[in-house]
Amino acid sequence: MDSVLDELRARGFIKEIAHEELLRERLNQKGLKFYVGFDPTADCFHIGNLIPIMCMAWLQKAGHSPIVVLGGGTAMVGDPSGKDKTREILSKEKVEYNLNKQRPLFARFLNLDQTLMLNNADWLLSLNYISFLRDIGRHFSVNTMIKAEGAKQRLERGQGYSFIEFNYHLLQCYDFLHLYKEHDCVLQIGGDDQWFHLCGGMELIRKELGGEGFGFTIPLLETSDGKKMGKTEKGAVWISAEKTSSFEYYQFWINVQDADVIKLMKLYTFMPLSEIEGYAQLQGADLRKAKRKLAYEATKLVHGEEEAIKAEQTALELFSGKVSADMPTLNVQFPIPVLTALVESGLCKSRSEARKKINGRGVKIDWGKGKEAIEDQHLEIEGEGILWLGKKRCVRLSSKS
Numbered sequence: 001m002d003s004v005l006d007e008l009r010a011r012g013f014i015k016e017i018a019h020e021e022l023l024r025e026r027l028n029q030k031g032l033k034f035y036v037g038f039d040p041t042a043d044c045f046h047i048g049n050l051i052p053i054m055c056m057a058w059l060q061k062a063g064h065s066p067i068v069v070l071g072g073g074t075a076m077v078g079d080p081s082g083k084d085k086t087r088e089i090l091s092k093e094k095v096e097y098n099l100n101k102q103r104p105l106f107a108r109f110l111n112l113d114q115t116l117m118l119n120n121a122d123w124l125l126s127l128n129y130i131s132f133l134r135d136i137g138r139h140f141s142v143n144t145m146i147k148a149e150g151a152k153q154r155l156e157r158g159q160g161y162s163f164i165e166f167n168y169h170l171l172q173c174y175d176f177l178h179l180y181k182e183h184d185c186v187l188q189i190g191g192d193d194q195w196f197h198l199c200g201g202m203e204l205i206r207k208e209l210g211g212e213g214f215g216f217t218i219p220l221l222e223t224s225d226g227k228k229m230g231k232t233e234k235g236a237v238w239i240s241a242e243k244t245s246s247f248e249y250y251q252f253w254i255n256v257q258d259a260d261v262i263k264l265m266k267l268y269t270f271m272p273l274s275e276i277e278g279y280a281q282l283q284g285a286d287l288r289k290a291k292r293k294l295a296y297e298a299t300k301l302v303h304g305e306e307e308a309i310k311a312e313q314t315a316l317e318l319f320s321g322k323v324s325a326d327m328p329t330l331n332v333q334f335p336i337p338v339l340t341a342l343v344e345s346g347l348c349k350s351r352s353e354a355r356k357k358i359n360g361r362g363v364k365i366d367w368g369k370g371k372e373a374i375e376d377q378h379l380e381i382e383g384e385g386i387l388w389l390g391k392k393r394c395v396r397l398s399s400k401s
Helices: 002-009 020-027 047-061 092-108 129-135 148-155 162-182 192-209 246-254 258-268 274-281 285-305 303-317 339-345 351-359
Strands: 033-038 065-070 116-119 189-191 216-219 328-331 361-364 371-373 387-391 393-400
Touching: 002 020, 002 047, 002 258, 002 274, 020 216, 033 047, 033 162, 047 065, 047 189, 047 216, 047 258, 065 092, 065 162, 092 116, 162 192, 189 192, 192 216, 246 285, 246 303, 246 351, 258 274, 258 285, 274 285, 285 303, 339 361, 339 387, 351 361, 351 371
Parallel strands: 033 065, 033 189, 065 116, 189 216, 328 393
Antiparallel strands: 361 371, 361 387, 387 393
């Protein structure tokens, strides 16, 4: 496509955008500096966080300059966006731990030699409070802030909105002003719930400096039927093998709804749109080819080609009834109660859920002679075997050495 903005829109990365035509003109030239902020509220990223990182990668491929802003300062306050209660305040030690875990993850998607990585604690923690109120706070209207969607919903429910949460908005807006002044950064990209912050930052740049900033938001990741996407029965789908194995990651993509496959190909792979369009023509049973392609490409991007090949082979062997050496394994001390095995393996979230699955004949075990339904929730598993939940999820039970 002629414009990277058109590429991003065609792939589904853009929801709301400010000054689109002016931004298009700027993006038609190389070297535009843009940023995305990541508050270190966890020690890893899940696939929802991956969408803005993919967006950054596309812009970098088009010749523009990404700035990653790790929110070591803003995480000390907590972003209220999209939350129905005040976030838990993280300790300095926890914020620093999460930052150190997050930093290396960007290397998988961005050329770090051409990426500026900053921590907003470096400029936020040294702010003088009185000076900040006088110089920055005067540009903000409380009337406007309480009309923002998140605050409005909280207040209508009588839940309240703390002073510290109002301050978060000012801090994020100040981030954009700081980056504009110190690094010539003119574009901020954020999630769907960040539009209010983006607009506030652009307005602050205009009022304080007479400058012009740009911004756009990325849609919330939802399934075709409007449900929030990115979780399995085990919880969030992470991009770290320590939290979500390459096989589990592959299986997540294989099991997405048919109607979502093409949308996810556009967001989570670097496949050309022309190639994706070919997969969009597939119907019925042939859609399995598109799912396998999505799962392979998405897994290769996060875990590398070798792990993607292994995950694909493991999935094919499981589908054909064979046993793979790369199957997820739980090392246990036999005998082990079946309820304990189901929970510790992550196949079930709780013992009560495990009981329901057993009562519904959804749990089976394979001792090497074929699957047998487990009907006794008090069963003690005596030795190694493969524990199945449904047709697609399983774990090998192996003896601790």
